[in-house]
Each structure stands twice: as structure tokens, then as C-alpha cells.
Amino acid sequence: MLLKQLEYFVKVVECRNFTEAAEQCYVSESAISQQVQALEKELGVQLLERKGRFFTVTPAGDYLCWKGKEVLNDVDRLRHETVRIGTKDQASLRLGYASGFISGEFAAAVAEFSGKYPEVSLQITAGTHEELQHLLVEGQIDLALNDQRRALDHDLVTLALPLSDMYAEISRANPLSSRKQLSIEDLQQLPCILVAPPAQHHAEQEYYRHGLGFGSEYLFAMSLGEARLMAAANRGFLPADSVGTLPPAQEGIIRIPICSGGRPLQRQYCLFWNRQNSGFYAEEFIAIFRRRSRRQGAAGAEGQISSGDA
Numbered sequence: 001m002l003l004k005q006l007e008y009f010v011k012v013v014e015c016r017n018f019t020e021a022a023e024q025c026y027v028s029e030s031a032i033s034q035q036v037q038a039l040e041k042e043l044g045v046q047l048l049e050r051k052g053r054f055f056t057v058t059p060a061g062d063y064l065c066w067k068g069k070e071v072l073n074d075v076d077r078l079r080h081e082t083v084r085i086g087t088k089d090q091a092s093l094r095l096g097y098a099s100g101f102i103s104g105e106f107a108a109a110v111a112e113f114s115g116k117y118p119e120v121s122l123q124i125t126a127g128t129h130e131e132l133q134h135l136l137v138e139g140q141i142d143l144a145l146n147d148q149r150r151a152l153d154h155d156l157v158t159l160a161l162p163l164s165d166m167y168a169e170i171s172r173a174n175p176l177s178s179r180k181q182l183s184i185e186d187l188q189q190l191p192c193i194l195v196a197p198p199a200q201h202h203a204e205q206e207y208y209r210h211g212l213g214f215g216s217e218y219l220f221a222m223s224l225g226e227a228r229l230m231a232a233a234n235r236g237f238l239p240a241d242s243v244g245t246l247p248p249a250q251e252g253i254i255r256i257p258i259c260s261g262g263r264p265l266q267r268q269y270c271l272f273w274n275r276q277n278s279g280f281y282a283e284e285f286i287a288i289f290r291r292r293s294r295r296q297g298a299a300g301a302e303g304q305i306s307s308g309d310a
Helices: 003-015 018-025 029-043 059-086 104-116 129-137 198-211 224-232 280-295
Strands: 048-051 054-057 092-098 121-127 143-147 156-160 164-171 192-195 218-221 238-242 253-260 269-274 305-307
Touching (some): 003 018, 054 059, 192 198, 192 224, 192 238, 269 280
Parallel strands (some): 192 218
Antiparallel strands (some): 156 269
């Protein structure tokens, strides 16, 4: 009996559905069905009584699911403790995320990970696209939540997230605040507020102008908080992105979807990590964040893991 077979079987019973279990395990429905059948063949007993597209769990299946959960939990604790001992209680995970990115799922993933692994020191850094890519390539962070702009080193692995809708955060005092959506052309009259240090001003401005089509004047802030104060003071608009749940805008600001050519303006965000540096804790955070992003049913295509192109 393989642990993976046991994991698949328990998930099928919990979901009461092969399709949903396959989605949660990130495998095809045929693959998970074959593994369950192989488990039944090895044990020599029927675990599921199939009735067309539906099934009921046999008494043997009920017992295996009940005890199997205990075994899987024990294995998880064993893995966790082995890693903890191996790192001599110095375990840490260094995360980086794009300064203008907003995601309830990212914050929830951080909270869930911290609750599950309280001994791991989480170090979180916000930065521009170029800053995060430099930190990742140089091994100064383990994982980066960043937007996709260009081809990257082949040592980097990419997990594409659902497409991110773009919003403009503007002052409620601005006449455009009554609109249900704003086009690129509507925003030409407003300065675009970006979060970036002086060394990154030119690179960020060029990307937002030529990559996204914002052709207005540019203002810069050193932090997201400062940028939002500038937006609340009606000095311009702050572009914001989100995958999944979008937290409420702060007082004095309204958040309006941006469209281009009559369609929502979207960006591709990804989780990036170095193939050489991936470890148990990084993989655990990736799994937690991916599960939470999928759970919210965010718009866009399902993320695929690839290497090199980003």
C-alpha cells in the first residue's frame, strides 16, 4: 500500500466525488480512479461499491478511511519533525510579494502556514518586479509572488496563478468615482501612482506605460500606505491587482475595475522559486496558497507549473 494511494482514497471518501478529489489532489480523475482500484486489488477487498457515477463506502472502506487519516497525520508530523530537527530549530521561510498586489488568499495562506508551523520564522518582503527577481536569483528570498513580464533563468520554477483583474483606487472626491468601470482612456487625465524606490522609477514607469498602456503622468511612493494616502488626497490613481478575494478599500478611496477595449484589464501573477532552493516549507506554503486561490474560484485559467518562461 502506497501512501499516495491512501491519500487519494481518503480524499475521494471525504469529497464523495472522484472529480472533486482529483482537483484537490492536482491529478486527473482517471489517475485517482486507477490508484483506488489498484489499492482495492492489492488489499483484496472492495472499498467502494460503485453505482454508475456514484458510489457508497463499504465497511472495509470506512475503516480504512478512518485509520488512514490517522496514518497520514502521523506521516505529516513525522516529516515536519524531521525537517525541524534537521534544521536545528533555525527553520525560516523568506517570502517576497509585489508591492501593489492585494490578496486575501495570500494573507490567509501566511496565517495558515504560521499556525501549522509556528517554529518557522517567516520573513516577508515587498518590492518591485525587478527587486523581487534580483532577490530570488541571488538566493535572498525563497519564494516570490510577482507579475509575469519577461523570460527568466531556467533554474526558476513558475506556478501561474489565475489571471488578476486590475483596479484603480481613486479618491471618492474625484468625478470618476461614480463610474462602474474605468477605461485606459478615462485614466489618461490622472497621474498614475506607483510604489517604487528611486532606482526603480524608470523601469516601473516604462512597464506601466508600454506594457499596460497607462500614458499619464507618474507619481511615486515608497510604500503602499503612502500611495493610498496620495490617492485619497486626489493626487492620482493607484493601480491595484488581486487574485481571489479583494479586501475592502480604505476610507476615502473607491476601487473601480479597469477595462481595455471593453474587456477587463488583467495581469498574470505567478509564484516563483529557485529549483535548487525549494524545500519542504516552501512546498508547503505553495500548496496552501494554491489551494486557497483555487477555493475562491478566482477568474482565469488554472495555474500550471513550468520552468524558464515567466
